[in-house]
Amino acid sequence: MHAWICDNPIGPEALSWKEVPTPQPRPGEVRVAIRAASLNFPDLLIVQNKYQMKPPLPFVPGSEYAGVVDAVGDGVTQFRAGDAVAAFGGMGGFATHACVDAQLVMPLAPGFAYEDAAAFICTYGTSHHALVDRAELKSGETVLVLGAAGGVGTAAIQIAKAVGARVIAAASSDDKCALCRDLGADATINYASANIRDELKALTGGKGPDVVYDPVGGDLAEPVFRSIGWRGRYLVIGFAQGGIPALPLNLALLKGASVVGVFWGDFARREPQRNAQALGELARWYAQGRIKPVLDQILPMPELQAAFARMGSRQVRGKLVLTNP
Numbered sequence: 120m121h122a123w124i125c126d127n128p129i130g131p132e133a134l135s136w137k138e139v140p141t142p143q144p145r146p147g148e149v150r151v152a153i154r155a156a157s158l159n160f161p162d163l164l165i166v167q168n169k170y171q172m173k174p175p176l177p178f179v180p181g182s183e184y185a186g187v188v189d190a191v192g193d194g195v196t197q198f199r200a201g202d203a204v205a206a207f208g209g210m211g212g213f214a215t216h217a218c219v220d221a222q223l224v225m226p227l228a229p230g231f232a233y234e235d236a237a238a239f240i241c242t243y244g245t246s247h248h249a250l251v252d253r254a255e256l257k258s259g260e261t262v263l264v265l266g267a268a269g270g271v272g273t274a275a276i277q278i279a280k281a282v283g284a285r286v287i288a289a290a291s292s293d294d295k296c297a298l299c300r301d302l303g304a305d306a307t308i309n310y311a312s313a314n315i316r317d318e319l320k321a322l323t324g325g326k327g328p329d330v331v332y333d334p335v336g337g338d339l340a341e342p343v344f345r346s347i348g349w350r351g352r353y354l355v356i357g358f359a360q361g362g363i364p365a366l367p368l369n370l371a372l373l374k375g376a377s378v379v380g381v382f383w384g385d386f387a388r389r390e391p392q393r394n395a396q397a398l399g400e401l402a403r404w405y406a407q408g409r410i411k412p413v414l415d416q417i418l419p420m421p422e423l424q425a426a427f428a429r430m431g432s433r434q435v436r437g438k439l440v441l442t443n444p
């Protein structure tokens with residue numbers, strides 16, 4: 120098998136694509152012949168040594184992938200060779216094969232494309248947990264999605280529309296805003312050229328959004344939190360801009376608003392049954408055509424470094440996917 124090896128976590132440029140021994144699944148694991156893997160922002164942070172989790176070296180990055188089970192370890196009864204699956208294993212996906220705990224594997228219904236399945240679990244799982252579970256977003260409420268053309272952002276637009284909310288999508292270019300409107304956003308704000316507070320005031324009749332979905336952080340967080348509506352819920356998803364913002368807590372008091380932390384990975388570990396229920400609902404929505412991953416580019420697996428460069432330079436619209444022949 121081949122795998123991208125990280126033995127010096129200074130960035131994607133230090134990764135190397137190597138032939139390595141094919142691993143045997145341990146008890147409770149399955150081995151997946153990977154057809155497609157996708158990039159999530161934490162994959163970039165991990166190879167830069169900037170993520171909270173710092174795996175021992177060397178490691179194979181790649182948190183999420185889909186493919187075909189080609190071997191099962193002792194004690195695995197729910198999968199067998201030939202099953203189509205997707206997995207969020209945290210590691211090992213930028214390769215031709217990976218062994219993963221069978222409990223982290225999702226079976227794929229016929230018709231679920233490998234490219235879509237590889238781009239599904241993390242972004243849709245995160246946005247469903249954030250909007251449906253943590254914010255309890257209701258039909259008719261208004262949600263503002265920041266970084267709305269990115270991976271979790273595009274999933275958030277589709278899930279908010281699926282529950283009947285009004286979506287204001289915000290992104291850094293007119294092109295990205297156009298993509299968000301194509302995905303069903305009711306209104307858009309280009310925060311590189313417009314004053315986001317003025318736009319939010321005009322778009323909500325001065326009330327402010329009920330829910331803010333923020334995967335960007337940095338200098339966007341405080342102005343947006345100042346604009347949130349009464350009983351608003353501010354979802355802390357991530358800090359793609361790099362800076363971790365600080366919010367004046369008097370604003371929470373004045374708006375009766377909540378700052379709500381979202382950590383999907385830990386939710387999935389601590390509450391596996393609720394996560395499985397959410398993924399089941401999302402798979403049904405996919406089969407019904409109500410949600411569909413937005414694929415920015417599909418590249419051959421050996422072009423991982425170009426994919427990382429695209430993500431790091433903020434060009435990605437939706438998800439980047441890498442495939443094996």
Ligand SMILES: NC(=O)c1ccc[n+]([C@@H]2O[C@H](COP(=O)([O-])OP(=O)(O)OC[C@H]3O[C@@H](n4cnc5c(N)ncnc54)[C@H](OP(=O)(O)O)[C@@H]3O)[C@@H](O)[C@H]2O)c1
Nearest residue numbers: 160266269270271290291334356357358359360381382383
């Ligand atoms: N809390 C959780 O459980 C959870 C789960 C998954 C991901 N996340 C986090 O969510 C964030 C987004 O992840 P993603 O996979 O959706 O990434 P992504 O596809 O790259 O999207 C990130 C968006 O952030 C914006 N951005 C602003 N400044 C940026 C910069 N300096 N570099 C790159 N992007 C920048 C970009 O939109 P504009 O150009 O339009 O500003 C971009 O579309 C990350 O911080 C990630 O760690 C959190």
